[in-house]
Amino acid sequence: MLKIEGIVAGYGRRKVLRGVDWVLRPGVTGLLGPNGAGKTTLLSVLVGLLRPRAGSIAVGDARFGFVPQRFSMAGGMRLLDAISYTAWINGTARHDCEAAARRALAAVDLTDKAGERVKTLSGGQRQRAGIAAGLAHEPDVLVLDEPTVGLDAGQRWRVRDLIASIGRTRLVIVSTHLLEDVSHMCDRVGVLTGGRLVFDGTVAELEASDGPRERRSPIEAGYERLLEE
Amino acid sequence: MRRTWWPLGPASVVVPAGAIVVAVLAMTWRMLSWPYPLWVQTSAQFHQQFTWAGMIAASWACWYATVMHAKNRIWFRPNAPRLGAPAVVLHLTTLVGWFVGTYLVALLPLTLATLGGIGAPDPLAMLSGVLAMVAATALGYALGAVVPSVVMVPLVAIGCYALLVGGSAAAEELAAVAPVFDLEPELGQRESLPLLVFRIALFVIVTVAAVVLAGRAATRNQSWRAAVDAAACLALPAALVTVALIRPPAVFVADGQPAASCTEKRGIRYCVHVENRARLGELVRSIDTVIARFGTKPENIDQVWDQSLTFRPIDVERARGVELAWLEPDGTIESAVAVMAAGVYSCKGGTKPAGLITLDIDNYLTTGVPAGTLEGMSVSEVQRWLARFQDQLHSCTLTPNQLPRAETR
Numbered sequence: 038m039l040k041i042e043g044i045v046a047g048y049g050r051r052k053v054l055r056g057v058d059w060v061l062r063p064g065v066t067g068l069l070g071p072n073g074a075g076k077t078t079l080l081s082v083l084v085g086l087l088r089p090r091a092g093s094i095a096v097g098d099a100r101f102g103f104v105p106q107r108f109s110m111a112g113g114m115r116l117l118d119a120i121s122y123t124a125w126i127n128g129t130a131r132h133d134c135e136a137a138a139r140r141a142l143a144a145v146d147l148t149d150k151a152g153e154r155v156k157t158l159s160g161g162q163r164q165r166a167g168i169a170a171g172l173a174h175e176p177d178v179l180v181l182d183e184p185t186v187g188l189d190a191g192q193r194w195r196v197r198d199l200i201a202s203i204g205r206t207r208l209v210i211v212s213t214h215l216l217e218d219v220s221h222m223c224d225r226v227g228v229l230t231g232g233r234l235v236f237d238g239t240v241a242e243l244e245a246s247d248g249p250r251e252r253r254s255p256i257e258a259g260y261e262r263l264l265e266e
Numbered sequence: 267m268r269r270t271w272w273p274l275g276p277a278s279v280v281v282p283a284g285a286i287v288v289a290v291l292a293m294t295w296r297m298l299s300w301p302y303p304l305w306v307q308t309s310a311q312f313h314q315q316f317t318w319a320g321m322i323a324a325s326w327a328c329w330y331a332t333v334m335h336a337k338n339r340i341w342f343r344p345n346a347p348r349l350g351a352p353a354v355v356l357h358l359t360t361l362v363g364w365f366v367g368t369y370l371v372a373l374l375p376l377t378l379a380t381l382g383g384i385g386a387p388d389p390l391a392m393l394s395g396v397l398a399m400v401a402a403t404a405l406g407y408a409l410g411a412v413v414p415s416v417v418m419v420p421l422v423a424i425g426c427y428a429l430l431v432g433g434s435a436a437a438e439e440l441a442a443v444a445p446v447f448d449l450e451p452e453l454g455q456r457e458s459l460p461l462l463v464f465r466i467a468l469f470v471i472v473t474v475a476a477v478v479l480a481g482r483a484a485t486r487n488q489s490w491r492a493a494v495d496a497a498a499c500l501a502l503p504a505a506l507v508t509v510a511l512i513r514p515p516a517v518f519v520a521d522g523q524p525a526a527s528c529t530e531k532r533g534i535r536y537c538v539h540v541e542n543r544a545r546l547g548e549l550v551r552s553i554d555t556v557i558a559r560f561g562t563k564p565e566n567i568d569q570v571w572d573q574s575l576t577f578r579p580i581d582v583e584r585a586r587g588v589e590l591a592w593l594e595p596d597g598t599i600e601s602a603v604a605v606m607a608a609g610v611y612s613c614k615g616g617t618k619p620a621g622l623i624t625l626d627i628d629n630y631l632t633t634g635v636p637a638g639t640l641e642g643m644s645v646s647e648v649q650r651w652l653a654r655f656q657d658q659l660h661s662c663t664l665t666p667n668q669l670p671r672a673e674t675r
């Protein structure tokens with residue numbers, strides 16, 4: 038379990054998060070919110086990229102894996118080398134790195150690409166490679182920032198299935214602005230808007246919110262009502 | 267396991283390491299066949315060969331850091347357990363191991379060729395060269411970590427080149443800082459202890475500062491913090507460099523008063539540095555050929571000394587009538603005995619008839635063939651003329667009717 042209490046954070050004078058409280062449980066939790074709501078800022082605070090101005094995060098001994106929205110690997114690196122190195126950076130013992138990288142690549146179904154150079158991967162493969170990098174050191178918590186952005190429909194399905202399967206064994210937090218992502222892979226969902234968490238519940242609870250159903254899916258209707266409020 | 271040692275693949279270190287070997291071997295190849303290798307020169311090659319090797323090491327290390335420390339890398343997470351110092355140490359261990367290791371391997375043939383050579387190795391001079399390579403690699407890497415952009419790579423290369431140019435242009439002033447000297451030491455000299463101690467300390471401090479700087483830069487995602495770190499880490503090396511520029515230590519010092527090995531022939535005393543005693547006979551043969559062509563002992567030459575004997579002050583009386591000879595390690599012996607015996611310097615360029623003939627005499631003493639104004643004279647005629655007029659020759663006071671053609675007519 039991951040407990041976030043009263044997180045206030047921002048950049049310079051701009052306050053983006055205005056006191057976020059959230060309790061996260063094992064499984065896949067979606068973090069929804071419009072652009073500029075503070076999703077990436079909250080994830081940055083969670084993984085230590087940004088120091089909060091106030092509040093606390095109780096993580097215990099949990100280890101984090103993080104896949105940012107925009108990331109790169111050196112194009113000339115072989116995929117297995119890149120994942121091994123990321124595992125090492127994240128604390129895996131040197132002699133275990135290659136095996137850990139192979140396990141992570143197997144988990145994202147990229148075993149056959151292990152020897153390929155990163156620059157030869159397609160967009161979907163690259164995204165899965167990023168998830169493998171986040172997984173290689175076997176974190177307790179995997180944090181993914183907009184993992185399906187820029188993928189075509191087929192690639193998006195594959196990544197969603199992958200994230201859902203990872204969520205069966207660990208806590209996964211997925212930031213997204215795509216409601217389909219949430220409905221297909223998340224057990225729970227939090228909605229962030231105006232720097233505050235305005236909803237924390239199951240996907241079914243979000244769907245149960247009222248809204249004009251003739252044009253929208255249940256989840257869209259519930260989500261829009263929350264934002265309007 | 268190897269994947270973490272060189273995450274960019276073996277070629278990322280083997281290729282520049284190979285370039286270092288090629289550069290060093292190309293620059294030292296001719297020295298391998300020298301019959302009289304000098305340890306003092308071979309020791310100096312450990313820093314002199316920095317010219318290309320240092321530039322390759324620093325530039326490549328910079329590129330390596332720009333690739334590994336770009337802030338959008340998937341492995342960039344400031345609180346990751348090994349992102350800062352451990353990653354920097356891992357990369358630099360690999361880079362320094364290969365670059366400095368192959369640098370030493372490339373210098374091995376020269377070192378082996380010098381075994382049994384003249385003098386003794388200078389371990390501190392060798393160490394200063396090795397540390398200069400380490401410092402260049404670490405500094406190039408740190409600059410790449412601070413500004414992880416490929417733009418830094420040519421800037422680092424230009425910086426290395428500027429250091430070389432500066433070392434040549436201001437040899438005395440920058441010798442404590444620039445790894446490559448403008449001049450190389452010779453037998454009878456050595457690199458001064460204060461200079462070596464200073465350089466070793468400077469290169470160690472630069473290395474430590476670069477490692478600390480790279481470690482901090484690797485975990486920073488704000489460029490202003492990296493700039494502050496850079497200023498803090500490079501303050502001490504910069505202060506040391508400033509001190510060296512204000513009060514530069516002596517570059518070379520003479521060995522203790524060297525013992526000489528001497529002999530005499532045709533009234534001329536020949537002396538060589540005791541370490542060159544095996545070449546005394548060679549020196550005598552080389553100079554005596556000129557003296558034999560002159561016919562008698564030139565009155566302005568009493569002694570011929572190995573130049574290695576002259577790095578310390580010499581009593582004027584002892585040095586009367588001395589000409590120097592350079593006993594080069596490649597087996598050649600250079601001296602100005604023919605020039606001096608011909609009186610070339612007395613007439614400063616030879617614009618008068620008395621001056622012109624000195625050039626012809628110099629040519630005759632060097633080749634043994636009378637030519638120019640001496641054309642048509644036999645060797646014995648030239649020698650008789652020299653015996654009669656050498657005073658005027660050496661004081662540039664020959665009159666037209668004393669010239670050889672007038673004499674033979």
